[in-house]
Amino acid sequence: MDYKIVPFDFEICEQASILHASVFERPWSKKEFEVLITASPGVFGFKATSLEEHLYGFILLQYIIDDAEILTLGVLESHRRQGIGTALIKTAIKQIFIKGAKRLLLEVNEYNKEALLLYKNLNFKAYGRRKNYYLLNDKSQADALLLEIKLNN
Numbered sequence: 641m642d643y644k645i646v647p648f649d650f651e652i653c654e655q656a657s658i659l660h661a662s663v664f665e666r667p668w669s670k671k672e673f674e675v676l677i678t679a680s681p682g683v684f685g686f687k688a689t690s691l692e693e694h695l696y697g698f699i700l701l702q703y704i705i706d707d708a709e710i711l712t713l714g715v716l717e718s719h720r721r722q723g724i725g726t727a728l729i730k731t732a733i734k735q736i737f738i739k740g741a742k743r744l745l746l747e748v749n750e751y752n753k754e755a756l757l758l759y760k761n762l763n764f765k766a767y768g769r770r771k772n773y774y775l776l777n778d779k780s781q782a783d784a785l786l787l788e789i790k791l792n793n
């Protein structure tokens with residue numbers, strides 16, 4: 641499968657909101673994506689698309705002073721296990737390294753096995769836990785695990 645990874649831009653916000661809604665319990669609207677990438681300090685990202693600009697996945701991050709944090713990461717269900725999630729994170733790491741970041745941080749639901757495996761493969765380490773951070777649609781709760789990668793900046 642051919643795909644390219646390029647900066648996340650205004651034109652992709654509508655497709656991103658549709659993909660986001662297919663992946664997460666609380667969808668983000670097109671407007672929320674637009675505000676995030678045009679009017680939120682330090683927010684940027686990357687998109688993985690087909691050569692015809694069909695969206696397969698995205699990552700958005702926020703970089704402030706020394707730390708960058710992953711705000712969202714999603715890959716279309718039909719295109720998973722093909723390395724797109726890994727490629728998006730590696731592209732983001734290269735970019736924040738150039739910007740001078742010292743750490744890359746993220747929060748993940750303790751039961752999100754796929755994401756935890758992906759992060760483990762990339763060598764993220766746990767540094768904390770937020771108890772009952774997520775309220776799920778079935779009203780159950782889940783902890784957020786706080787993961788980080790330290791960069792040699």
Ligand SMILES: CC(C)(COP(=O)(O)OP(=O)(O)OC[C@H]1O[C@@H](n2cnc3c(N)ncnc32)[C@H](O)[C@@H]1OP(=O)(O)O)[C@@H](O)C(=O)NCCC(=O)NCCS
Nearest residue numbers: 663713714715720721722723724725726748754755757758
């Ligand atoms: C997590 C997610 C982004 C991974 O995207 P992806 O493109 O499938 O990831 P990759 O193909 O790069 O997978 C990398 C590795 O992660 C692990 N992994 C990912 N999905 C897995 C699964 N369903 N079962 C087992 N291992 C899995 C594997 O080790 C995999 O390597 P391998 O395929 O060589 O065995 C994707 O599953 C997704 O969008 N999930 C829903 C949204 C989400 O949870 N986002 C993260 C929130 S913190």
